[in-house]
Amino acid sequence: xxxxxxxxxxxxxxxxxxxxxxxxxxxxxxxxxxxxxxxxxxxxxxxxxxxxxxxxxxxxxxxxxxxxxxxxxxxxxxxxxxxxxxxxxxxxxxxxxxxxxxxxxxxxxxxxxxxxxxxxxxxxxxxxxxxxxxxxxxxxxxxxxxxxxxxxxxxxxxxxxxxxxxxxxxxxxxxxxxxxxxxxxxxxxxxxxxxxxxxxxxxxxxxxxxxxxxxxxxxxxxxxxxxxxxxxxxxxxxxxxxxxxxxxxxxxxxxxxxxxxxxxxxxxxxxxxxxxxxxxxxxxxxxxxxxxxxxxxxxxxxxxxxxxxxxxxxxxxxxxxxxxxxxxxxxxxxxxxxxxxxxxxxxxxxxxxxxxxxxxxxxxxxx
Amino acid sequence: xxxxxxxxxxxxxxxxxxxxxxxxxxxxxxxxxxxxxxxxxxxxxxxxxxxxxxxxxxxxxxxxxxxxxxxxxxxxxx
Numbered sequence: 001x002x003x004x005x006x007x008x009x010x011x012x013x014x015x016x017x018x019x020x021x022x023x024x025x026x027x028x029x030x031x032x033x034x035x036x037x038x039x040x041x042x043x044x045x046x047x048x049x050x051x052x053x054x055x056x057x058x059x060x061x062x063x064x065x066x067x068x069x070x071x072x073x074x075x076x077x078x079x080x081x082x083x084x085x086x087x088x089x090x091x092x093x094x095x096x097x098x099x100x101x102x103x104x105x106x107x108x109x110x111x112x113x114x115x116x117x118x119x120x121x122x123x124x125x126x127x128x129x130x131x132x133x134x135x136x137x138x139x140x141x142x143x144x145x146x147x148x149x150x151x152x153x154x155x156x157x158x159x160x161x162x163x164x165x166x167x168x169x170x171x172x173x174x175x176x177x178x179x180x181x182x183x184x185x186x187x188x189x190x191x192x193x194x195x196x197x198x199x200x201x202x203x204x205x206x207x208x209x210x211x212x213x214x215x216x217x218x219x220x221x222x223x224x225x226x227x228x229x230x231x232x233x234x235x236x237x238x239x240x241x242x243x244x245x246x247x248x249x250x251x252x253x254x255x256x257x258x259x260x261x262x263x264x265x266x267x268x269x270x271x272x273x274x275x276x277x278x279x280x281x282x283x284x285x286x287x288x289x290x291x292x293x294x295x296x297x298x299x300x301x302x303x304x305x306x307x308x309x310x311x312x313x314x315x316x317x318x319x320x321x322x323x324x325x326x327x328x329x330x331x332x333x334x335x336x337x338x339x340x341x342x343x344x345x346x347x348x349x350x351x352x353x354x355x356x357x358x359x360x361x362x363x364x365x366x367x
Numbered sequence: 368x369x370x371x372x373x374x375x376x377x378x379x380x381x382x383x384x385x386x387x388x389x390x391x392x393x394x395x396x397x398x399x400x401x402x403x404x405x406x407x408x409x410x411x412x413x414x415x416x417x418x419x420x421x422x423x424x425x426x427x428x429x430x431x432x433x434x435x436x437x438x439x440x441x442x443x444x445x
Contacts, residue, residue, distance in 0.1 A: 058443055132372050140377065148385050152392035159396035163403040171399040178435060179391075186442050257392060263438060264387035271441045272383070274376045 003206060005335040006078050009342050010202045013085045015227040018195035020092040021104040022052060022231020025191065027239040028101070028278045029183035032255035032286065035244030038173035039180070041235070047177075048184040049233035055188020056196075056225030069129035070109055071116040078205055079328055080115045081198060082338055086345055087111025087321025091313060093349070099238035099246075100309040103277035106134055107317040108194060114318030115325035130314070138310060141265070141276040142284030149261035149288035156253045157293075172252035179259035186266055187278055188228065195224040243283065246302050248290030258285035280310065390434050397427025 029051075030044035039047065088104065088111040095102040109130075116124050160168050199220045203209045209217075248254070262278075262285035269276045283306055290298040324341055331337030401424025408417035 055442070136372055136377070140380070144381065144384055148388035151385065152388050155389060155392045156396045159393070160400050160403070163400060167403050167406075168399055171402075172395075175395050175431075182435070182438055182442075185439075189442055256395065260391040260395070261388035264391050264434075265384045267438045267441045268384040268387050269380055272376050272380055274373065274380055 003078075003335070006082070006338050007202055007206045007208075009335075009338050010078050010082050010085070011199050013082055013089070013342070014195050014198045014202070015223055017085045017089050017092075017104075017108065017198075018192065018224055018227035019231035019234075020089050020096075021191050021194070022049075022228040023234045023236040024092045024096055024102075024104055024231075024239065025187060025279060026232045026235050027243045028282045029180050029187060029259075031240045031243035031282075032250060032259050033173075033176045033180045034240060035250055036169075036173060036176065036252040036255040038176040038252065038255065041237075041240075044180070045233050045235040047181065048187075049229040051181055051184035052188035052192070052232045053225045053229035055185045055190075056192030056228060057221060058185075058189050070126055070133060071112060071129075072120070072124045072126070075116055075120040075124040076112075076201070076205075077119070078202055079333075079338060080112065080119050080325060081202065083115035083118075083325035083328055083341075084108065084112030084321045085198070086324040086341065087114055087317040087319075089345075090320045091317040094316075095309050095313075096236050096238055098305075098309075099242040100306055101239050101243055101279045101283050102306075102309045102313050103138070103279045104191065105194065105277060106138065106310075106313045109134055110314040110317030111321035111324075113314070114321030114323075117318065118322040118325045119329070134314060137274070137276050138280060141269075141280035142287070142307075142310075145262050145265045145281040145284035146288035146291070148265055149258045149285035150292035152257040152261045153254055153289045153292045156257055160253070169252045172256040175256045176252065176259055179256060179263050182263045183259060183266070183278065183282070184232075186263070186270070188225070190270075190275065190278070192224045192228045195227065196220050199224070242302065242306075243286060247283070247286050247299060247306075248297050250286070250289065254286075254289040254293065258282065258289040261285050261288070387434070390430065394427045394430035394434060398424050398431055399427075401425070401427055 026045060026048055029048045030039070033039045034041050034044050085108070088107040091102070091107040091110070092104055113125055113130070196216055200209065200214070200216055203217070203220075204211050204214065244250075250258070259282070262282045265281050265285070266276060266278055287298050287303055327344075328337035328341045331340055401420045401422075405417045405420035405424060408414075408420055
């Protein structure tokens with residue numbers, strides 16, 4: 001009975017993480033399209049939500065691997081996964097509150113590293129994996145996207161610079177529909193898999209699925225796809241505003257170059273088996289598209305805050321994940337700790353967002 | 368620790384990603400420039416030049432579609 005309850009709570013928490021992943025990353029695909037008026041805000045989030053939902057069904061390579069190579073697989077328990085998810089959700093919500101784009105995958109890895117560290121000690125953490133899967137990609141993704149988007153916008157201005165601005169802008173807005181769609185679809189195939197992987201792991205640990213021969217249950221696929229799509233449709237408007245208009249004020253050619261170069265970098269990396277964070281890539285792409293036109297066009301203060309959030313993602317989500325595990329274990333090894341921490345988190349969220357709802361939304365779709 | 372890093376993949380990424388990004392930018396810019404110049408030439412009554420620019424635009428459009436389809440293939444078959 002107790003382990004059933006833990007399983008239900010882990011599944012619900014994984015879906016809650018999936019939801020925050022969706023609304024946190026909406027900006028990656030559509031912020032530039034909204035900023036350049038290629039699409040209306042509502043149409044953009046609807047398009048992105050539908051493609052994220054569809055993307056979740058395209059690839060069923062279970063990403064049980066989200067923590068593979070980072071923590072010892074035999075160290076993982078349902079309580080560790082639960083505490084890691086709490087760390088990731090908390091960091092996603094905190095960065096969303098401040099309108100800062102950050103990687104949901106890195107937050108999840110950080111949360112699980114922190115909870116594993118508290119539960120099993122440093123020996124269960126694989127430092128090589130953190131360097132290979134978090135630190136190196138976090139350095140490469142924004143730098144490479146910055147350079148590629150910078151080159152792309154210079155080429156674009158060189159080729160179309162003498163044409164009528166009206167036609168050029170209309171064409172690039174149309175092009176953004178294509179690049180934005182690619183980003184959304186790629187995001188759905190990548191990120192919904194993480195939640196499917198976590199729920200599948202929990203089902204295996206609970207004995208519902210055989211570890212040697214299993215298929216992802218349909219309800220897991222549908223619920224994960226629905227959670228990320230719903231989160232995407234809700235729209236993380238604070239981050240959309242940061243990426244769409246606070247880093248640079250972009251024209252349609254810059255929006256297309258940032259998105260097109262970003263999609264090229266993300267998909268090339270995916271093709272080579274070296275996945276990169278879509279958040280890091282599109283942020284670097286936007287900065288590159290701005291800096292290539294004029295260095296001072298980039299608000300480097302905003303860019304610095306974003307970089308700081310990236311640096312803090314792993315340690316902060318690890319600290320929260322570790323704290324969540326420590327609190328849970330205070331109540332023993334049963335389900336009580338998970339229930340208490342789960343209720344505590346719901347209460348804190350209710351207090352934080354209830355007061356915001358009573359005051360009205362800070363930022364709207366039209367902002 | 369550095370031995371665990373897949374340097375060959377990173378090396379490949381560092382040249383393939385810029386090529387792919389430039390392919391997107393150049394093909395779409397060719398599409399726009401070709402069609403815009405073709406329109407200008409038609410208005411000026413220069414049929415041959417208009418046809419040449421239309422062909423350039425079509426080539427850019429085809430290349431852009433090709434890159435898009437390749438991207439879709441990566442997403443679907445990864």
